[in-house]
Amino acid sequence: GAVVSQHPSRVICKSGTSVKIECRSLDFQATTMFWYRQFPKQSLMLMATSNEGSKATYEQGVEKDKFLINHASLTLSTLTVTSAHPEDSSFYICSARGGAGGNQPQHFGDGTRLSIL
Amino acid sequence: GDSVTQMEGPVTLSEEAFLTINCTYTATGYPSLFWYVQYPGEGLQLLLKATKADDKGSNKGFEATYRKETTSFHLEKGSVQVSDSAVYFCALSAPMDSNYQLIWGAGTKLIIKP
Numbered sequence: 201g202a203v204v205s206q207h208p209s210r211v212i213c214k215s216g217t218s219v220k221i222e223c224r225s226l227d228f229q230a231t232t233m234f235w236y237r238q239f240p241k242q243s244l245m246l247m248a249t250s251n252e253g254s255k256a257t258y259e260q261g262v263e264k265d266k267f268l269i270n271h272a273s274l275t276l277s278t279l280t281v282t283s284a285h286p287e288d289s290s291f292y293i294c295s296a297r298g299g300a301g302g303n304q305p306q307h308f309g310d311g312t313r314l315s316i317l
Numbered sequence: 318g319d320s321v322t323q324m325e326g327p328v329t330l331s332e333e334a335f336l337t338i339n340c341t342y343t344a345t346g347y348p349s350l351f352w353y354v355q356y357p358g359e360g361l362q363l364l365l366k367a368t369k370a371d372d373k374g375s376n377k378g379f380e381a382t383y384r385k386e387t388t389s390f391h392l393e394k395g396s397v398q399v400s401d402s403a404v405y406f407c408a409l410s411a412p413m414d415s416n417y418q419l420i421w422g423a424g425t426k427l428i429i430k431p
Contacts, residue, residue, distance in 0.1 A: 303349045303368040310360040
């Protein structure tokens with residue numbers, strides 16, 4: 201099946217640090233990748249959608265200068281949390297979808313637990 | 318706008334019990350419907366999907382039927398196991414969105430006791 205690898209799985213760092221999270225589709229080409237944030241005991245909140253070679257589309261209320269997204273190839277997207285602060289601590293999950301059309305499922309990475317001290 | 322409503326959890330059952338998690342939706346057009354499962358500390362896994370009315374998705378003993386007349390996609394399993402304990406999310410793929418982003422239900426936590 202389709203495999204999405206997300207790295208790192210856990211990050212603990214000091215306030216003010218920038219953190220990069222990678223999302224790779226291992227056995228398929230991801231035309232679209234999605235970045236989510238999940239708060240404890242809550243559903244996923246879509247942060248942004250990125251198509252390969254295009255600028256990411258951010259959801260309302262998500263700071264694009266704070267959460268930099270790069271979708272450089274059909275198998276890799278990165279999310280960089282710049283100058284992270286404790287309120288950025290969360291569980292970040294990426295997903296990837298190969299092919300166009302609403303009947304194509306998103307395949308998810310295992311998530312990154314970000315803790316800012 | 319498009320939305321998904323799931324029954325609130327947690328749902329607590331004994332092993333081998335019958336499971337139903339209700340999911341209803343509102344959408345413009347004809348969405349595809351999905352159930353995802355999230356085990357503790359992990360990302361989400363696609364459990365099953367249905368792409369048109371009357372389709373039945375099934376996987377690992379779970380089933381859900383796309384009912385357009387009742388705008389529902391209820392998840393069922395005949396005999397649950399402790400290992401089924403997880404959070405289950407119902408979602409639809411917004412047909413009017415060019416990126417077909419997923420609209421999520423709030424999730425239902427399932428607890429299976431031995």
